[in-house]
Amino acid sequence: MSFDWKSEQRFFLKGELQSLSSRETSFLINEETTPAKRFNLFLRRRLMFQKNQQSKDSIFFRDGIRQIDFVLSYADDIKKDAELKAERRKEFEKNLRKTGLELEIEDKRDSEDGRTYFVKIHAPWEVLVTYAEVLGIKMPIKESDIPRPKQTPMSYVLGPVSLPTSVKYPHPEYFTAQFSRHRQELFLIEDQATFFPSSSRNRIVYYILSRCPFGIEDGKKRFGIERLLNSNTYSSAYPLHDGQYWKPSEPPNPTNERYILHQNWARFSYFYKEQPLDLIKNYYGEKIGIYFVFLGFYTEMLSFAAVVGLACFIYGLLSMEDNTSSTEICDPEIGGQMIMCPLCDQVCDYWRLNSTCLASKFSHLFDNESTVFFAIFMGIWVTLFLEFWKQRQARLEYEWDLVDFEEEQQQLQLRPEFEAMCKHRKLNPVTKEMEPYMPLYARIPWYFLSGATVTLWMSLVVTSMVAVIVYRLSVFATLASFMESDASLKQVKSFLTPQITTSLTGSCLNFIVILILNFFYEKISAWITKMEIPRTYQEYESSLTLKMFLFQFVNFYSSCFYVAFFKGKFVGYPGKYTYLFDEWRSEECDPGGCLIELTTQLTIIMTGKQIFGNIKEAIYPLALNWWRRRKARTNSEKLYSRWEQDHDLESFGPLGLFYEYLETVIQFGFVTLFVASFPLAPLLALINNIVEIRVDAWKLTTQYRRTVASKAHSIGVWQDILYGMAVLSVATNAFIVAFTSDIIPRLVYYYAYSTNATQPMKGYVNNSLSVFLIADFPNHTAPSEKRDFITCRYRDYRYPPDDENKYFHNMQFWHVLAAKMTFIIVMEHVVFLVKFLLAWMIPDVPKDVVERIKREKLMTIKILHDFELNKLKENLGINSNEFAKHVMIEENKAQLAKSTI
Structure with missing residues (x-):
C-alpha cells in the first residue's frame, strides 16, 4: 500500500496541513487503490455476514470485523437544494475515503423509519497511528512502578462507599509517551484492534471529519462536518455507544463500558458510592470526566459545611425558648402592650407587637450568635475549597496524562459561520497563509447590538423585581385591611401575619418570573453570540459564558440583594416616610429585622431552582426520546440496529457541559453569597448534588448519544468566576450580619446600654423601638379610625417627641452604625488574612505529585x-x-x- 503525500495536501486544509511537520502528515491511500478493491481483498480472508444474521447490538461493519468509530445520518430531501446537498455528501465521502477512512452505507430501506441513510465510518490502523501522532496522543510504553496512593487509616470506615478495584481502576497505570508511528515497537501493542480506546478512536475520526473538504463554493474551499450539519446536508454525526446499558455485550463485541458505568455510576441506589472517574474519562473523554471530578469534589467539601451549618441551626433551635427578645415580644405584659405604628397609609391599622411572636421565634433560628461564627467559617471554607481543588486538579493532570496539555485543536478551529460571513482575507504571520479575516469596523455594530440586548434584559430583570415589590406593597395593604382590624389590637399570636404572607407569595412569584426570563434569555443569548461572529469555538463559548453568567447572576440574586441591603434601610419614620413612585411606601422590615425574609427568599429560589432543574434534566430527554421512538417505529420488522438506537437518542450538544457548569456555579453563589442568613443552604446543596450526580450520569448513559471525546485540564473560565464569587461572598456576608441581622444592635445594647446585671438583654425590645406622637401623623397617612392612645412605636433609634431634637437620630443610632462598620472592617480583614495565609501555606501542586511527575519524566526519557x-x-x-x-x-x-x- 503506497502513500501520496501531495494528495493529502490537495484534499485537506492548505494552511492547516502546511503548518504540520512531516511526521504529522496524514496517511492516505492512492486513488488507484479503490475501496471496492480493498474490500474484495478483505473478503477473501474474512467471512461476510449477512444483514439478517447481524445482531442489533453489533458495533461492527457487516463483516463483523471492522469496528464502527463514527456514524453520519441523513434523510432524503425534496427541497430545491437536494441536488446540492447530495453533491456535497458525495464529495465529502469521497475525500474521507482518500484520507484512509473506510465507509459503509446503510440504505434507507433497511432503516426502521424507512427514510434515513446511515454512513458508518471505520478508522483502520494506518489512519489511527498517523493521527495519533498528529494529535500528540499519549500511549503506554511501560507499566508504571510508582505505587498508587496508599489507603488511609480510615479506609475501613469508607468501605461501603468504595467501588470494586476493577471498576475504580479499570486499567493499570503506565508510563506514557506521545505516540509515534516510527516507534511503534516501543509501545505496548498487544492487539491493534484494542490498542487505541474507543474514545481516542472517535476523537481521531472527528478530527478528520472537521477538516475534510466537500467542495469549492463562491470561490472558497468548504470543509468540515459542522458546516454540513448546519446546512442540514447531514442530520447528525455521532460516535456509537459500545452496547446496551442494561445488559453486558456478547462476543465479538468489546467490553461494554456503558453497562459497567450504568451499573456502578448511573443508578440512584448507588447515590452513596464514589464515582468511577477513570472509567468516565476513558469512555467520555477528559472534558466530561473533569466536570464530574469537580462536581464530586465540590459535593465532598459541601459535606463539611453542611455539618457545621446544621449544628448552627440546631443551636438556634435549642436556644429558641431562651431568647430574651422573642420572650419579651411574646409576653402579653411587654409585647402585648406595645402599640406599633401602621405599616401602610390609611388602610393599615395600629397593631400590637406580640402579633409577630411566632415570626420572632422563627427568626431566632437563623439570627443568633452562631450566625457570626458561620459567616466567618464559610469565608475560610470557600478558601480551603478552592485551594484544595487546585491540588485535586494538579493530581488529576498527572493521573490523566494532562501535564503537557495543549488546547484542543477543534476548540481553536475556525467556526464555519465565521468563514461564511468573512469577505476579507489576511496573511497569517505564523502559517504564511491567507486566512478569513473580519475587520473591527464590521464587528462593532454587532457588539453594540449584543451590549444593548444584554443591558435591556438586565433592565427587564430589575423592572420585574420592582414589579414584584409593587405587588408586595399592594397585597400587603390589601391583607392588612382584612387581617388587621380590631383583632390586631387583641392578644393575637398568628404566624401568617401580612408581612409573612406577602413575603411567601412575593418570593414564589419572583421565582416564577426568574424561570420565565431565564428561558427566553437562554435563546436570545445564543442568538446574539452568533451575531457577534466569534472566530473560534473557544471564543464563542467564552462570549456566551460571560453573557449567561452576568444575566443569571442578576436574575437569581437581585431579589436577595434587595432584601439583604435595601429593604427597610430607607424607610424614613412616621410622618416622613419615603415613597416608591410617590405612591407606595417603602417596605419595612419585621421588628426582628429582615433576615427572616432573606432566608425565606433564598430558600424558595434555591430549592425551587434545584427541584425544577433536576426534574427538567430527567424528564426532558426522556420525553423527547419517547416521542422520537414513537414516530420512528414505521418499519418495526426491520433490524433496529445499534446506530439507529443511538440516532433516536437526544444529542448532548456542544453546550451541554456549559449549562451543567453554569447551574453548579449559580448554586455555589447561593451557598456562599448569602449563607449567613441560611446555614442550611450547604445541606440543601449537598442533597441536591448527590441527586444531580446520578441524574447527570443517568441521562448521559441512557438518554443521550455518546459525546465526542475531547481533552481539558481544568474547568476553564469557571474557576476564575468561582474565585470572584469567593471574594465577593466575604463582603456580602459581613454586610448581612451587620445590616440585615439584628446581632450587632443586640451586642451594642448588651455591652453599652443594658442596666440589668443579672439579665443583660432584658429591656432590649423596648430600647430598640422609638416613640411617635399620633397627632404628628399627616392627614393622608394616619389611619381613618381614631384611637384612644396617643403614641405608637416604630423600629429605629430616634429622639422621642418630647425632646428638643425630636425624631432626629439619637446617639445610640451612631453607636450601632459605628459598631456595624467596625464589624465589617474587622471581619473582612480577618477572613482575607486567613484566606491569604491558607493560599500561601497550601501548595498548588502536592509534593507527592511533583515527585511522581519527575519520576515519570525521568523514566520516559x-x-x-x-x-x-x-x-x-x-x-x-x-x-x-x-x-x-x-x-x-x-x-x-x-x-x-x-x-x-
Missing part, C-alpha cells in the same frame, strides 16, 4: 533513550562490546567538550 540506543545498535550491526566502547567514546567526548567550556 530513559526508556526512549534505551530504545534509540538499541535501534542504533541494530542499525550499526556491531556486537555488544563494540557498541559499549562506541557509547563510552561518545560520552567521553561529550564530557571533554563540557569541561573545556
Whole structure:
C-alpha cells in the first residue's frame, strides 16, 4: 500500500496541513487503490455476514470485523437544494475515503423509519497511528512502578462507599509517551484492534471529519462536518455507544463500558458510592470526566459545611425558648402592650407587637450568635475549597496524562459561520497563509447590538423585581385591611401575619418570573453570540459564558440583594416616610429585622431552582426520546440496529457541559453569597448534588448519544468566576450580619446600654423601638379610625417627641452604625488574612505529585533513550562490546567538550 503525500495536501486544509511537520502528515491511500478493491481483498480472508444474521447490538461493519468509530445520518430531501446537498455528501465521502477512512452505507430501506441513510465510518490502523501522532496522543510504553496512593487509616470506615478495584481502576497505570508511528515497537501493542480506546478512536475520526473538504463554493474551499450539519446536508454525526446499558455485550463485541458505568455510576441506589472517574474519562473523554471530578469534589467539601451549618441551626433551635427578645415580644405584659405604628397609609391599622411572636421565634433560628461564627467559617471554607481543588486538579493532570496539555485543536478551529460571513482575507504571520479575516469596523455594530440586548434584559430583570415589590406593597395593604382590624389590637399570636404572607407569595412569584426570563434569555443569548461572529469555538463559548453568567447572576440574586441591603434601610419614620413612585411606601422590615425574609427568599429560589432543574434534566430527554421512538417505529420488522438506537437518542450538544457548569456555579453563589442568613443552604446543596450526580450520569448513559471525546485540564473560565464569587461572598456576608441581622444592635445594647446585671438583654425590645406622637401623623397617612392612645412605636433609634431634637437620630443610632462598620472592617480583614495565609501555606501542586511527575519524566526519557540506543545498535550491526566502547567514546567526548567550556 503506497502513500501520496501531495494528495493529502490537495484534499485537506492548505494552511492547516502546511503548518504540520512531516511526521504529522496524514496517511492516505492512492486513488488507484479503490475501496471496492480493498474490500474484495478483505473478503477473501474474512467471512461476510449477512444483514439478517447481524445482531442489533453489533458495533461492527457487516463483516463483523471492522469496528464502527463514527456514524453520519441523513434523510432524503425534496427541497430545491437536494441536488446540492447530495453533491456535497458525495464529495465529502469521497475525500474521507482518500484520507484512509473506510465507509459503509446503510440504505434507507433497511432503516426502521424507512427514510434515513446511515454512513458508518471505520478508522483502520494506518489512519489511527498517523493521527495519533498528529494529535500528540499519549500511549503506554511501560507499566508504571510508582505505587498508587496508599489507603488511609480510615479506609475501613469508607468501605461501603468504595467501588470494586476493577471498576475504580479499570486499567493499570503506565508510563506514557506521545505516540509515534516510527516507534511503534516501543509501545505496548498487544492487539491493534484494542490498542487505541474507543474514545481516542472517535476523537481521531472527528478530527478528520472537521477538516475534510466537500467542495469549492463562491470561490472558497468548504470543509468540515459542522458546516454540513448546519446546512442540514447531514442530520447528525455521532460516535456509537459500545452496547446496551442494561445488559453486558456478547462476543465479538468489546467490553461494554456503558453497562459497567450504568451499573456502578448511573443508578440512584448507588447515590452513596464514589464515582468511577477513570472509567468516565476513558469512555467520555477528559472534558466530561473533569466536570464530574469537580462536581464530586465540590459535593465532598459541601459535606463539611453542611455539618457545621446544621449544628448552627440546631443551636438556634435549642436556644429558641431562651431568647430574651422573642420572650419579651411574646409576653402579653411587654409585647402585648406595645402599640406599633401602621405599616401602610390609611388602610393599615395600629397593631400590637406580640402579633409577630411566632415570626420572632422563627427568626431566632437563623439570627443568633452562631450566625457570626458561620459567616466567618464559610469565608475560610470557600478558601480551603478552592485551594484544595487546585491540588485535586494538579493530581488529576498527572493521573490523566494532562501535564503537557495543549488546547484542543477543534476548540481553536475556525467556526464555519465565521468563514461564511468573512469577505476579507489576511496573511497569517505564523502559517504564511491567507486566512478569513473580519475587520473591527464590521464587528462593532454587532457588539453594540449584543451590549444593548444584554443591558435591556438586565433592565427587564430589575423592572420585574420592582414589579414584584409593587405587588408586595399592594397585597400587603390589601391583607392588612382584612387581617388587621380590631383583632390586631387583641392578644393575637398568628404566624401568617401580612408581612409573612406577602413575603411567601412575593418570593414564589419572583421565582416564577426568574424561570420565565431565564428561558427566553437562554435563546436570545445564543442568538446574539452568533451575531457577534466569534472566530473560534473557544471564543464563542467564552462570549456566551460571560453573557449567561452576568444575566443569571442578576436574575437569581437581585431579589436577595434587595432584601439583604435595601429593604427597610430607607424607610424614613412616621410622618416622613419615603415613597416608591410617590405612591407606595417603602417596605419595612419585621421588628426582628429582615433576615427572616432573606432566608425565606433564598430558600424558595434555591430549592425551587434545584427541584425544577433536576426534574427538567430527567424528564426532558426522556420525553423527547419517547416521542422520537414513537414516530420512528414505521418499519418495526426491520433490524433496529445499534446506530439507529443511538440516532433516536437526544444529542448532548456542544453546550451541554456549559449549562451543567453554569447551574453548579449559580448554586455555589447561593451557598456562599448569602449563607449567613441560611446555614442550611450547604445541606440543601449537598442533597441536591448527590441527586444531580446520578441524574447527570443517568441521562448521559441512557438518554443521550455518546459525546465526542475531547481533552481539558481544568474547568476553564469557571474557576476564575468561582474565585470572584469567593471574594465577593466575604463582603456580602459581613454586610448581612451587620445590616440585615439584628446581632450587632443586640451586642451594642448588651455591652453599652443594658442596666440589668443579672439579665443583660432584658429591656432590649423596648430600647430598640422609638416613640411617635399620633397627632404628628399627616392627614393622608394616619389611619381613618381614631384611637384612644396617643403614641405608637416604630423600629429605629430616634429622639422621642418630647425632646428638643425630636425624631432626629439619637446617639445610640451612631453607636450601632459605628459598631456595624467596625464589624465589617474587622471581619473582612480577618477572613482575607486567613484566606491569604491558607493560599500561601497550601501548595498548588502536592509534593507527592511533583515527585511522581519527575519520576515519570525521568523514566520516559530513559526508556526512549534505551530504545534509540538499541535501534542504533541494530542499525550499526556491531556486537555488544563494540557498541559499549562506541557509547563510552561518545560520552567521553561529550564530557571533554563540557569541561573545556
